Amino acid sequence: MNGASLATGQRSLGDPSVTFPLWPPQLRGCPETSTAEIAYPVEVDYAYEDVDTALFAQAxxxxxxxxxxxxxxxxxxxxxxxxxxxxxxxxxxxxxxxxxxxxxxWSHKDRLNRVTVSAAVGAGAPGVVVASSGNHGASAAAYAARAGLPAIVLASAEAPPAVQSFVRAYGAKVLTMPAEDRWPLMRRIKVLTMPAEDRWPLMRRIVDRFGYHPVSNLTVTHTGHxxxxxxxxxxxxxxxxxxxxxxxxxxxxxxxxxxxxxxxxxxxxxxxxxxxxxxxxxxxxxxxxxxxxxxxxxxxxxxxxxxxxxxxxxxxxxxxxxxxxxxxxxxxxxxxxxxxxxxxxxxxxxxxxxxxxxxxxxxxxxxxxxxxxxxxxxxxxxxxxxxxxxDLETGRERVRLLEDVDVDVSLDDLLRATDA
Structure with a gap:
């Protein structure tokens, strides 16, 4: 490791003069500059004057x-x-x-989730929650498992089945729920169906009620973690x-x-x-x-x-x-x-x-x-x-079976026979 973090705090992108301590993370964007129509993110600030630029000489x-x-x-x-x-x-x-x-x-989201799950650990959260139907959910589930935290992934009904299996392999609970009768069902069933537009409100309830750390968005326009x-x-x-x-x-x-x-x-x-x-x-x-x-x-x-x-x-x-x-x-x-x-x-x-x-x-x-x-x-x-x-269609392609193949078939004929 190349030394300790030089992070010093959080700064609003809505107004750079508005700052916050590094902890706790501002999970709902900047509370001072955001409005009902636009949510402004915050970003992390650092003691740049203390950075040793030899850091960038490494391979x-x-x-x-x-x-x-x-x-x-x-x-x-x-x-x-x-x-x-x-x-x-x-x-x-x-x-x-x-x-x-x-x-x-197998995605870029691993870079994000190494950092966001680290925030969940640093904040002492009992688990992480993410609204995702693909890469983000799988990555968050993996990093949560590695850190010893439970994960809840809120997925849409259109999520590829292979990706949902990928997420479950890490022990995450995949919730794809309908809007009606939400909470009684949630207590009893692991995998349900839910329109994508219902995921963010449900995630906010999980955060507020159970203290789970959100590693995806909670706001009207996107701020994210x-x-x-x-x-x-x-x-x-x-x-x-x-x-x-x-x-x-x-x-x-x-x-x-x-x-x-x-x-x-x-x-x-x-x-x-x-x-x-x-x-x-x-x-x-x-x-x-x-x-x-x-x-x-x-x-x-x-x-x-x-x-x-x-x-x-x-x-x-x-x-x-x-x-x-x-x-x-x-x-x-x-x-x-x-x-x-x-x-x-x-x-x-x-x-x-x-x-x-x-x-x-x-x-x-x-x-x-x-x-x-x-x-x-x-x-x-x-x-x-x-x-x-x-991808949505991966694994759903129809294959053509080869039957009674002539061992003396030409290469061109053989290759044509493989075309679906």
């Missing part, structure tokens, strides 16, 4: 504790998160994939080490924009500390059927709530945006890039042909880069967030 590797001075206190044990590969894409010189599917639970985005800063630290410079642009799949903001903050810290001279523009790549960050940026609002159309990219399909994503795009000089499902599938297929299996949401960074169609003076990084194992 990337697993365990976020290597970056401990610039993270909140890490009270939860590691699963070996971080240190993911950076791979240049064939046919796209200078374009790289930061493959976050190589984390312990105040410590969560800090885990994503480590992607920026690793990219700087892997490339030997700041990238010319970073394209990230964007749902609630916690990763987008965390990566931007990491590069901003490198610049603040004099380790790097610049920070890259950040591109928020989100489904075109909703795109709350694109809406907020276009209308000049701090955050937006939108209607959502159908999309296979369920991991980043959000009706609610957050101010952190708007800040990261605006302050970095980047853009929001809405992408269609067809563009997502094309990017997913391109990656798969190179041995990189991303879920549909995880291909949004590359889809956004291709849609923008812009040349950059230097390396471009597209973040890939999660394994294709977690």
């Amino acid at each position: 990337p590797g697993p365990d976020l504790a290597r970056w401990a001075p610039l993270l909140p206190p890490l009270h939860a044990p590691t699963l070996g998160e971080g240190g993911t590969p950076l791979l240049e894409l064939d046919g796209l010189p200078g374009v790289y994939l930061k493959d976050e599917s190589r984390n312990p639970t 105040p410590f969560g985005a800090e885990g994503y800063k480590t992607i920026a630290y690793e990219l700087f080490a892997q490339l030997g410079r700041v990238p010319a642009a970073v394209f990230t799949p964007t749902g609630y924009a916690e990763m987008l903001y965390g990566v931007w903050k990491g590069f901003a810290e490198l610049r603040r500390l004099g380790v790097a001279e610049t920070a890259p523009p950040m591109y928020a790549c989100e489904p075109a059927v909703g795109a709350p960050h694109a809406r907020a940026l276009a209308t000049g609002t701090p955050a937006a709530i939108v209607e959502l159309g159908p999309t296979g990219a369920y991991g980043i399909a959000c009706t609610v945006g957050g101010h952190r994503g708007v800040r990261a795009v605006r302050d970095s000089g980047g853009e929001a890039v809405p992408v269609t499902d067809d563009e997502l599938r094309a990017a997913q297929e391109l990656l798969a042909r190179q041995g990189l299996w991303q879920e549909l949401s995880g291909a949004a960074g590359l889809a956004g880069y291709r849609r923008l169609g812009r040349e950059f003076d230097g390396p471009v990084v597209c973040v890939g967030t999660s394994s294709g194992f977690k």
